[in-house]
Amino acid sequence: MARKVLLDKAHIEGIRYYDTWRKNGGYAAVEKAFKMAPADVVEEVKKSGLRGRGGAGFPTGMKWSFLAKPEGVPRYLVCNADESEPGTFKDRYLMEFLPHLLIEGLIISSFALGSNRTYIYIRGEYAWIVDILEQAIAEANNAGFLGKNILGSGFDCQIYVQRGAGAYICGEETALIESLEGKRGNPRIKPPFPAIKGLWDCPTVVNNVETLAAVVPIINMGGEEYAKIGVGKSTGTKLISACGNINKPGVYEIDMTQSVEEFIFSDEYCGGIANGKRLKACIPGGSSVPILPANLLLKTAKGEQRLMTYESLADGGFATGSMMGSGGFIVLDEDQCVVRHTLSLARFYRHESCGQCSPCREGTGWMEKVLTKLEYGKGALSDIDLLWDIQRKIEGNTICPLGDAAAWPVAAAIRHFRDEFEWHVNNPEEAQKRNFGLAHYADPLEVAVG
Amino acid sequence: MEFSKEKLDKVQEIIARYPEGKGKSALIPVLHLAQDANGGWLSAEVMDYVAGLLQIKPVEVYEVATFYSMYNLKPVGKYLFEVCQTGPCMVRGSDDIIAYIKEKLNIGVGETTADGMFTLKTVECLGACGYAPMMQLGKYYKEHLTREKVDEIIEECRRTAAQNN
Numbered sequence: 001m002a003r004k005v006l007l008d009k010a011h012i013e014g015i016r017y018y019d020t021w022r023k024n025g026g027y028a029a030v031e032k033a034f035k036m037a038p039a040d041v042v043e044e045v046k047k048s049g050l051r052g053r054g055g056a057g058f059p060t061g062m063k064w065s066f067l068a069k070p071e072g073v074p075r076y077l078v079c080n081a082d083e084s085e086p087g088t089f090k091d092r093y094l095m096e097f098l099p100h101l102l103i104e105g106l107i108i109s110s111f112a113l114g115s116n117r118t119y120i121y122i123r124g125e126y127a128w129i130v131d132i133l134e135q136a137i138a139e140a141n142n143a144g145f146l147g148k149n150i151l152g153s154g155f156d157c158q159i160y161v162q163r164g165a166g167a168y169i170c171g172e173e174t175a176l177i178e179s180l181e182g183k184r185g186n187p188r189i190k191p192p193f194p195a196i197k198g199l200w201d202c203p204t205v206v207n208n209v210e211t212l213a214a215v216v217p218i219i220n221m222g223g224e225e226y227a228k229i230g231v232g233k234s235t236g237t238k239l240i241s242a243c244g245n246i247n248k249p250g251v252y253e254i255d256m257t258q259s260v261e262e263f264i265f266s267d268e269y270c271g272g273i274a275n276g277k278r279l280k281a282c283i284p285g286g287s288s289v290p291i292l293p294a295n296l297l298l299k300t301a302k303g304e305q306r307l308m309t310y311e312s313l314a315d316g317g318f319a320t321g322s323m324m325g326s327g328g329f330i331v332l333d334e335d336q337c338v339v340r341h342t343l344s345l346a347r348f349y350r351h352e353s354c355g356q357c358s359p360c361r362e363g364t365g366w367m368e369k370v371l372t373k374l375e376y377g378k379g380a381l382s383d384i385d386l387l388w389d390i391q392r393k394i395e396g397n398t399i400c401p402l403g404d405a406a407a408w409p410v411a412a413a414i415r416h417f418r419d420e421f422e423w424h425v426n427n428p429e430e431a432q433k434r435n436f437g438l439a440h441y442a443d444p445l446e447v448a449v450g
Numbered sequence: 451m452e453f454s455k456e457k458l459d460k461v462q463e464i465i466a467r468y469p470e471g472k473g474k475s476a477l478i479p480v481l482h483l484a485q486d487a488n489g490g491w492l493s494a495e496v497m498d499y500v501a502g503l504l505q506i507k508p509v510e511v512y513e514v515a516t517f518y519s520m521y522n523l524k525p526v527g528k529y530l531f532e533v534c535q536t537g538p539c540m541v542r543g544s545d546d547i548i549a550y551i552k553e554k555l556n557i558g559v560g561e562t563t564a565d566g567m568f569t570l571k572t573v574e575c576l577g578a579c580g581y582a583p584m585m586q587l588g589k590y591y592k593e594h595l596t597r598e599k600v601d602e603i604i605e606e607c608r609r610t611a612a613q614n615n
Contacts (some may be wrong), residue, residue, distance in 0.1 A: 085575075087537070089577045091556070125576050164478065166519035183510075243538045244542070
């Protein structure tokens with residue numbers, strides 16, 4: 001059994017409520033942290049090797065140490081609960097079933113960073129989870145773990161939940177800050193980074209839900225102990241939300257010692273491919289990371305077994321590897337059409353582009369159009385090259401990473417499944433007959449071909 | 451439309467979450483309140499009212515209301531079916547669910563039934579990929595959808611509506 005430090009109490013009945021949480025060792029980490037100096041808490045997080053769990057994988061302790069501390073200026077901690085990357089639903093699970101784990105992590109992190117007002121920015125669709133979090137916050141207030149002079153430390157802190165209103169882009173930290181200021185979610189140009197100039201122009205740290213929850217076990221066991229879990233620089237545990245054509249979709253906590261093969265086929269995790277089908281491909285880290293065909297997914301190009309670690313999933317770069325990303329693990333069986341799936345993702349990114357940068361605003365629309373043509377058997381071989389060209393012109397040419405996120409899935413699909421794109425061109429009648437895709441368009445080709 | 455006393459108090463409570471002078475941050479939460487109070491959509495009149503409440507320019511409200519997908523800028527039915535159609539839901543059969551709802555309610559995507567009861571909308575990933583296919587209905591998610599489950603949901607909505615009348 002893999003070691004669990006986040007979901008280890010998830011099975012306990014009533015763990016959502018303060019009394020049960022407290023009885024099971026809850027808020028011990030807060031008590032421990034408040035006996036330390038804030039800088040020492042940051043030091044523990046550094047030692048733990050914890051990396052941002054939202055997708056970028058940036059070392060959390062380092063991010064915290066960048067926070068500017070000018071005299072007399074408030075600092076803010078913002079929890080990014082805008083979970084919107086297709087394939088990702090792990091933060092929802094944490095907040096829904098273990099709200100006090102997050103609140104505890106937020107209190108400790110707020111103390112470490114000196115944030116007296118801390119915000120949880122949650123995607124608007126998770127409306128019922130807002131109630132769960134607000135109840136947990138109220139319980140923590142009653143118990144004296146929030147509010148004025150927490151545990152006699154002289155430190156004040158309050159946590160507020162802010163609901164978004166439907167925008168993937170608000171998961172990008174500067175777009176999130178804009179949204180929290182009551183504006184459109186248009187990402188800001190960096191620098192300045194939020195650590196210097198963030199929410200209301202004050203120094204701000206934005207961290208993912210799972211990252212902040214992980215601060216609790218880090219304080220409980222100590223950063224060095226936490227760093228012993230996992231493999232190499234992939235320390236600790238990671239939540240993986242598994243979905244697609246598998247027998248057991250759900251949220252799993254792994255200690256990053258598992259191989260991809262074990263994760264997909266063992267009964268402890270995905271339980272194999274549904275309906276007795278074969279594994280075709282997988283997008284292992286949320287929709288924006290490169291899709292891998294089964295052979296490259298299970299073994300690296302060097303022929304080594306691929307592991308569920310940041311390093312191993314990325315082994316081979318984008319040529320033959322992928323990324324851990326957000327841990328949104330999307331499995332496709334042999335019946336799935338990669339062109340169709342890529343089209344679905346391209347439509348997603350077109351819909352979610354904020355429209356600030358031309359390469360992304362125009363390019364995502366073009367990719368959707370060209371992919372629709374191809375999927376419905378109206379494409380030419382040159383369209384595959386055109387598609388490649390468009391994604392190349394988006395990548396790296398935008399203010400925020402949404403452009404890259406839109407370009408990568410298209411690039412990887414062509415890289416590994418070019419034959420399937422060509423099949424659509426060479427077998428137009430069959431491609432049309434399958435009547436795949438986008439059921440909502442009266443005539444999908446009207447959209448693409450005009 | 452004007453807010454009830456209770457909603458006005460809620461607005462003040464929301465504004466108090468932010469530092470002095472940063473009341474504009476309340477815009478997105480207050481627009482949610484306004485949409486709920488206005489039968490599920492935001493008219494220009496409602497947006498102007500919100501601008502007045504928060505003492506900001508109407509255009510600041512419009513630009514936000516048009517950016518976020520949860521705000522409906524035209525009237526919707528009593529029950530809004532927001533069916534996810536992104537990749538992970540698609541591979542679990544969301545296309546079939548969308549087609550079935552269209553057939554069953556005899557409406558297209560973005561349309562409302564003649565009796566004003568149902569509106570069908572397709573949405574992008576709602577973070578329920580492991581429980582696909584799914585839709586949002588009001589505050590909650592309906593997951594693991596099948597044709598039978600869609601039938602039940604429609605029935606339940608009709609029953610609830612009849613009881614409330």
